Amino acid sequence: MSGYLADVAALARKDLRLELRxxxxxxxxxxxxxxxxxxxxxxxxxxxGDDPAYGLLWVALVFTSLLGLAxxxxxxxxxxxxxxxxxAPTDRSAIWLGKAIASLAFLAAAEVVALxxxxxxxxxxxxxxxAGVLLASIGICAVGSLVSAMAAASRGREVLLPLIFLxxxxxxxxxxxxxxxSEEPGKFLAFLGLYDAVFAILSWAAFEYVVTE
Amino acid sequence: xxxxxxxxxxxVERRYGSRRVLRGxxxxxxxxxxxxxxxxxxxxxxxxxxxxxxxxxxxxxxxEVGLDRARVGFVxxxxxxxxxxxxxxxxxxxxxxxxxxxxxxxIGMLLERFGLWDARGERVSAFSRGMTQRLAxxxxxxHEPELLVLDEPHSALDGQGAALLDQxxxxxxxxxxxxxxxxxxxxxxxxxxxxxALGAA
Amino acid sequence: MSMTKPSLTVLASVAxxxxxxxxxxxxxxxxxxxxxxxxxxxxxxHVPIALTAYACFGLAAWKAFRLLTTRGDRYxxxxxxxxxxGTIFGALTLVTGSIWAKASWGVWxxxxxxxxxxxxxLFLFYCAYFMLRYSIEPGxxxxxxxxxxxxxxxxxxxxxxxxIRLASDFIHPTVFTRDGPQMTGKxxxxxxxxWAAITLLAYVMYRVELAGKRTDANLRELREVLAS
Numbered sequence: 115m116s117g118y119l120a121d122v123a124a125l126a127r128k129d130l131r132l133e134l135r136x137x138x139x140x141x142x143x144x145x146x147x148x149x150x151x152x153x154x155x156x157x158x159x160x161x162x163g164d165d166p167a168y169g170l171l172w173v174a175l176v177f178t179s180l181l182g183l184a185x186x187x188x189x190x191x192x193x194x195x196x197x198x199x200x201x202a203p204t205d206r207s208a209i210w211l212g213k214a215i216a217s218l219a220f221l222a223a224a225e226v227v228a229l230x231x232x233x234x235x236x237x238x239x240x241x242x243x244x245a246g247v248l249l250a251s252i253g254i255c256a257v258g259s260l261v262s263a264m265a266a267a268s269r270g271r272e273v274l275l276p277l278i279f280l281x282x283x284x285x286x287x288x289x290x291x292x293x294x295x296s297e298e299p300g301k302f303l304a305f306l307g308l309y310d311a312v313f314a315i316l317s318w319a320a321f322e323y324v325v326t327e
Numbered sequence: 328x329x330x331x332x333x334x335x336x337x338x339v340e341r342r343y344g345s346r347r348v349l350r351g352x353x354x355x356x357x358x359x360x361x362x363x364x365x366x367x368x369x370x371x372x373x374x375x376x377x378x379x380x381x382x383x384x385x386x387x388x389x390x391e392v393g394l395d396r397a398r399v400g401f402v403x404x405x406x407x408x409x410x411x412x413x414x415x416x417x418x419x420x421x422x423x424x425x426x427x428x429x430x431x432x433x434i435g436m437l438l439e440r441f442g443l444w445d446a447r448g449e450r451v452s453a454f455s456r457g458m459t460q461r462l463a464x465x466x467x468x469x470h471e472p473e474l475l476v477l478d479e480p481h482s483a484l485d486g487q488g489a490a491l492l493d494q495x496x497x498x499x500x501x502x503x504x505x506x507x508x509x510x511x512x513x514x515x516x517x518x519x520x521x522x523x524a525l526g527a528a
Numbered sequence: 529m530s531m532t533k534p535s536l537t538v539l540a541s542v543a544x545x546x547x548x549x550x551x552x553x554x555x556x557x558x559x560x561x562x563x564x565x566x567x568x569x570x571x572x573x574h575v576p577i578a579l580t581a582y583a584c585f586g587l588a589a590w591k592a593f594r595l596l597t598t599r600g601d602r603y604x605x606x607x608x609x610x611x612x613x614g615t616i617f618g619a620l621t622l623v624t625g626s627i628w629a630k631a632s633w634g635v636w637x638x639x640x641x642x643x644x645x646x647x648x649x650l651f652l653f654y655c656a657y658f659m660l661r662y663s664i665e666p667g668x669x670x671x672x673x674x675x676x677x678x679x680x681x682x683x684x685x686x687x688x689x690x691x692i693r694l695a696s697d698f699i700h701p702t703v704f705t706r707d708g709p710q711m712t713g714k715x716x717x718x719x720x721x722x723w724a725a726i727t728l729l730a731y732v733m734y735r736v737e738l739a740g741k742r743t744d745a746n747l748r749e750l751r752e753v754l755a756s
Contacts (some may be wrong), residue, residue, distance in 0.1 A: 117426065118409065126424045132411050135450075193451070193459075194405030197382055201407070202424040203397035264673050268663035278660055278677070281653035283690035284683060290695055290755045305694055309687055316683055323596050327384045327668040344666035345748040386670055 121204045125212025130219060132189050139185045140220055146263070147178040147228040151235055155262070167236040168294040172287045174228065174257050174280035176254065176280075177220075178184070182220050183258040184275050186213055187240035187266040200325050210259055217255040225251065242303065246293030250286045253313060260317040263324050285309050331393065332475065333358040333504050337515045338388035341374050348374045351354065352388075354523050358473075361496075361505040366525030374509040375525070376478045379506060392474065397425060400472030400503075402480050406463035408414060410452040414462050417451065418469060425470035435447070437465040441491065455484045469501075475499060479506045481514060489514075507517055536739075543741045546725035552716035567631030574624040576723040577617050578643065580730045582685070584614030584655070587734075589682040592675035604671040605745070607678055608661070609738045613730055615654045621647050649688050652729045654680055 132138055149167030154170040188198035199209050225247060233239055239247075258279060263274040289309060333489060334356040334509040341349040349371040364372050367428040379389050380401045392399070401407070408417045415434065422430040435528060438444045455456045460483035464489050493514055499505065500518045506516055512522070532730055556571045575692030579664040595603035625644045628637050657677055 121424055124420055128409065128416075128420055131416070132409065135411055136623075171500070185707055189409055189411065192410045194403065194407045195409050197403065197405070198407030198421065199424070200382065201380060201396060201399070201401055203395065203420065203426070204424045260676075264660060264677065267669060267673060268660065269665075271663060274659060274663055277656040281649055281656065282680065282706075284649055285687050288691040288695045302694060305690060311669075312687060320540060320596075320679065323672045324677050327382070327672070342667075342752075344751050347752055386668075 115314070118208055120203055121208040122212045124319055125199075125206060126215040126219075129189075129213065129216030131222065133216075139182055140223055141225040143178050143182050144221065144227050146181055147174055147224055148231055150174040150177065151228070153205070164237040165295050167232075169287075171228075171232050171234055171236070171294070172250075172290045174232075175290070176224070176283050176287060178224055178228070178250075179217075179221050179254045179258060180276055180279060182217060182224070183254075183262040183271040184265075185215055185271065186259060186278060187261045191266060196325065206322040206325055207318045209323060209325065210263070210317060213263075214255045214259040214317075216252060221251050221255060242299035243290075243294040245303055246290045246299070249293075249310055250290045250302060253286050253306065253310045254283065256310065256317050260321055260324060263321070267324070273297050282313070285290065329462040330358065332356055333360075333393050334506070335391045336375075336378075336388070337374070337390075339378065339385045339390055339472075340387035341371065341378060342386045346465075347377070349378075349385075349456055349525075350383065350490065352523075352525070354521070356504060356506065356521060358504055359500075360520040360521065361500050361507070361515070362507040362511050362521045362523060362526065363515050364509070364523045370525035372525060373478055376401070376403070376476050376506065376508055378459065379521075380476050392434060394446065398473040400467035400475045402463045402467045402475075402477045404461075404478055405465070406459045406527050408451050408459070408466060410461060411450055413448050413450055413467075414438065414454075415447040417462065421466050422469055427470050433469060437468060441465055442488075457485050457488045460484055461488060461491075464495070472503060474504045474506070477505070479509055480507065482509055536732065536735055539728065542654050543705065543725060543728040543732050546566070546721060546728060550718070550722040550725045552580060553721050558715045558718035559712065563642060567628065570624055570631065572719055572722045573726070574621065574628055575719070576595065576718050576726040577645065579620040579723065580726050581614050581617035581621055581647070581650075583727070584610050584617060584730060584734070585678075585681055585685070587615060587652070588678045590638060592678040595671060595675045596679075605738060605741050607675055609734055611654055611657050611678055611681075612737065615657075617649045617730060618647055618654065620641040639698060640697075641694060642689070646685070646689050649692075650681070650685065653684060657681070 128154055151170075151174055154167070156327065158166055158170070189194065190199065196209075196289065200206065229239060229244070229247065261279050262275060265278065268274055286306070286309060289302045289306035293299045293306065332355040333356075333463065335393065336355075337353050339349055339352040340347065349368075352371075352375060354362070364375060366372050378385055379392060380399055381392075381396065381464055382401075382403075409420075412420070415438075418434045418437070419430065422434055427433055435444070438447050441464060443458060443461055443465065446454065446458060451462065454462065461463070464480065467477075484492060496505065496507070496515065496518055505518070514518070550572070554569050558569075558572070560568070580623065588607045591603045591607035591610055594600060595607060622644065625647070626636050629638050629641065629644070637644075659676065660677060661670060661674045664673060
């Protein structure tokens with residue numbers, strides 16, 4: 115068990131180290147989410163009120179994470195490192211978990227910028243909304259890491275990842291928006307927890323089959 | 328009584344869609360032997376090696392290797408490393424994943440043996456092709472594999488590197504089983520115990 | 529064709545007969561709905577089609593599961609055909625649902641029909657299945673990735689349904705309620721015959737498509753062998 119977690123930690127550390135060195139994905143995500151929020155300001159009519167803004171926050175988060183996820187497996191593909199990981203005695207699910215944790219770290223970093231910006235530009239966020247962001251981010255990174263590996267195995271057309279990710283992200287958006295604007299946010303937070311549990315377990319179990327023959 | 332062969336392939340076939348890359352390949356390799364695989368380009372050498380280490384599965388037939396992943400080492404066409412990590416970081420990561428005992432010492436020893444010690448803190452993206460190949464060899468040898476599978480290992484190396492590799496192979500064949508795909512079978516004359524020539528697909 | 533499986537022609541004939549019987553029952557036996565009139569008849573076609581789509585996706589997921597756990601050769605094509613049929617019937621669900629919405633409420637689309645919205649999400653998901661599948665080289669990799677995706681699909685069904693139910697709280701107040709109609713005996717009978725007909729039709733289509741795909745694959749293999 116400790117070996118498994120040690121593997122996951124080593125793999126997640128590797129991703130953090132790579133990003134700190136290259137510094138290309140995270141700045142792009144930060145800029146993208148800010149730019150998107152600004153676009154949304156112009157996309158909303160003046161008398162729209164707060165509710166539509168919350169909806170757009172979630173659109174911004176989902177599309178920003180897509181940006182990060184599209185690059186998630188690039189280091190593994192460059193010189194065949196993924197084969198190296200698959201060959202190792204490591205549990206293949208640990209590869210997924212390490213990547214998901216690292217992706218979550220990057221998404222969280224983007225949110226540290228995005229959320230204050232949102233509060234500044236649009237509307238306040240209460241504890242329920244923030245809890246929603248946390249739970250949704252977990253779900254996005256869990257499913258996203260697996261789905262992004264699927265897309266990476268294909269003949270690299272960039273539009274494929276959004277196509278296979280967005281239908282799976284719809285429940286996340288529902289949960290997140292609900293947590294932000296509904297009268298009963300607890301219901302939606304519970305739903306997000308359910309989504310995370312179901313799809314994290316599914317991704318954890320299925321990853322092996324995505325990277326092996 | 329002879330022990331069971333370490334590697335046994337029977338009527339192995341591999342197709343990609345409708346394109347058949349390997350057809351009806353059968354062989355056995357006993358422990359401690361060295362199999363040299365030759366054949367023109369496109370004859371499926373790379374595919375066969377990937378089947379051996381488990382990166383691919385046969386479309387038909389069977390391949391049995393009496394070892395688990397932790398005891399197999401592989402050098403393919405790609406170095407299987409992270410380009411933006413340093414040599415040391417790469418080996419440290421794989422050393423952890425393979426649970427290599429006395430990791431730091433072993434890494435240091437391998438880097439020195441393959442002449443990469445001075446470059447250990449440089450990113451792989453800054454390496455020459457020969458250096459990258461040597462790092463790939465370090466990575467494959469890190470966990471002292473019982474079966475070492477090499478796909479045209481000399482191709483990326485310069486004269487000095489190739490000579491170094493030949494020395495290594497002569498030493499390795501005493502402790503491990505080897506499978507080497509190569510365009511230069513003469514280099515392995517002294518170590519080879521079995522030969523397999525793949526025909527054009 | 530094995531002797532134990534009923535021949536395809538027999539099944540197809542039965543399906544046609546059943547479909548005819550269903551049509552007859554829908555128009556002549558089942559009473560006309562007081563509110564919606566003739567347009568309500570679409571229900572007898574729309575709901576079975578939706579159920580059949582679900583069944584196809586479920587079948588595809590089961591075959592996918594078998595593929596991943598047993599490495600059998602046949603499951604990939606069976607799973608793929610299941611998804612394909614499911615997508616066809618899913619598209620038909622959307623179309624018949626839209627027609628019904630237009631006939632009942634005057635709009636071609638409404639977000640307050642949970643069923644319809646769910647199908648839209650699933651339709652998107654399974655269309656992406658084909659994009660994913662055809663951008664990967666044929667081989668074990670493609671089979672496994674397709675199988676995992678098909679499994680994710682069935683997990684998505686209940687989760688999406690729940691999401692849409694929750695979402696209806698804040699998207700629209702439900703103006704148009706469409707509960708499953710309380711069915712009288714005759715309506716239920718007509719519904720069952722229609723459902724049987726559509727299910728059988730789907731099965732026949734599945735078998736035909738699967739046979740076609742298998743023949744294709746065998747042909748390609750033969751050609752390969754002959755070319756060498």
